[in-house]
Amino acid sequence: MAADAPIAGKTHQIRTIQAFDADEHAHNLTDWEQSYDQITPGHFHGCLTELQLPQMQVFREDTSQAVHQSCCVWPDTFWFGLPVQTGQTRINGRLVGPHSIMVRPGHCEFELQTPSDYVIYGIVMRQDNLQHAAERGGCLIDWAKLAQAEVMQVAPHPHQRLLQRLAGLLQQNGPYTDPAWRQQLLLNALLALLDTSKVDPAVSNSFQRRQRIVAKARDLVLSQHDETLTVPELCERLFVSRRTLQYCFEDVLGMSPMQYLRLVRLNTARRRLRQSNTQPVSVQDVATDLGFWHVSQFSCDYRKLFGQTPSQSRQMH
Template sequence: MLAGQLTNSFRSESDIHEITAHCQILRECSLNYEQLSTGQFEGSLKELWLEGIQIYEESLSRSVFQYGESRKNSLSFSVFNQLDSEARWLGKPIQKDDVSWCGFQEELMLQTPENCSLLVVSVPEELISDLTDSPYPKVGALTNKTLVQGFRHEFNSILSNMSQNSLLFNQPAAIKQFKSDIRELVMLLFQAQEKSPEKRNISRQKAQQIVCRARKIVLEHPETPLNVDELCKITYTSRRALQNCFLRVTGQSPATFLKNIRLNAVRRSMLNDPYDNICNIASQWGFWHLSQFTCDYKRLFGELPSQTLNTLRMTHKTRQPLIKKAS
């Protein structure tokens, strides 16, 4: 048994209508999710923990910007189960035949399109440290259709088998083989990395830093929302360079992305205090034109701010969870 592991378990959550609730379900993850595209969010999640190894599949109906730190002392890698349009991994466009990875509390950024499904495996370092003598890249992505198809098949098979047969959690032989199979998958990833090493592009790294800094300033100083000109001065970039940075990392213009960050923050404030006043919450995040705020909020989340609060207040009174558990 690996040190510090969570209890062996499998769970499935469906009909998740709050993006904040969705990202909070995942354990051992320091991730934040921001909704970028319009409409009501719907998500589902299957998560397996076995001997310190985490495997999960998440389905997202809306475009989402994920950011934060990868799991501590672990290597995580992912492939898309469903991807109809381009995603962005640390500012790099990725497709369905790409595998991406991030480990050891490195910072990650992932922008996913609408109606996608992502498979993620997180493996403790102590289980894989002997697989290669070379220092492997902590962050990267590569295109390898055969490798990705194999990963996709294995991850789906594992989740399906574990959901249907919980007795496997108590079978030492099955657990031993499971860990061996996971090690083989990681070895295939290491071998692919050696054949096609991924070098982090300096301009891409700068774009990530600028987006991170802008988002941090927005959330730390809600009373003074940034405009594009101010952001250019703070980051020492031209308007064109700033535009390119945000498009590369988030797929959106600086103004649109920063507005969506504030709208997501308003929604989180509602979740924290559903009895607060809409006008008060919105104005705290720099929305002074309330009719425009209402339009922007409905465009992004598919419902009026008042509808969100009414639902939250009813839920609070009846003490019903926002997340419906699936069998």
């Protein structure tokens, strides 16, 4: 994907779109590669408000349920994420503290885990434009360190000012109308924040090892489309004890391996059922393919998580 493809030729209009499925919501953000799994039980409601400016993308994302997100933005950019309330936000397993922003370079997959009733503002900025603006403004930024960062601690005042700028820019009848002026206001606030920020120290070797174990487990689970893995099988393939696997998942994802496997299977079932208009499939076939041998129990677990039956999911899409 070309670096300027997502931004060139836009009309700079604010776009708001709602969704009632986590994975459908994930695909509403322009030019991102994303996949969302719903974690907490209940009906999902997501709202995305997005604005494309000449050199950046700005958005606000609201989600009613906790979700696990796999995300990747286009190359040669930086993404900055500003949660309104950090709560139990995790980026690549790391908890995000108050007055923090998250940052990742483009074309680099990362994972987020966000709590219920969550609001986050996002900025995607071309790397070269951000560097040029920093040079013109005399901001001293360690770009190599920024590219490796996941979490940055920032001063409360510039953090709050940037949040206010973002909220104002995304109002349909807000005070800022000229695209270039909008972008300059936001860029000034972002650079002021970066100029006073401090990159969180690198995680310990032990936490990095736990991250790797969880990442390998996730890759195994997602790659085995025709095989339903159990916790003992994961331990065997990863060469770790059950206790080690339990500790890794609780530390990185805040849940047990058993909970994780169940959530992945239920979210996979939902995707297949919602695709059944183009690829006809029965509820029983989906359940048994994913290792739910008792269809009635599968339906009960499904309804508890998503607030509707498997059959309703098929009919609504």
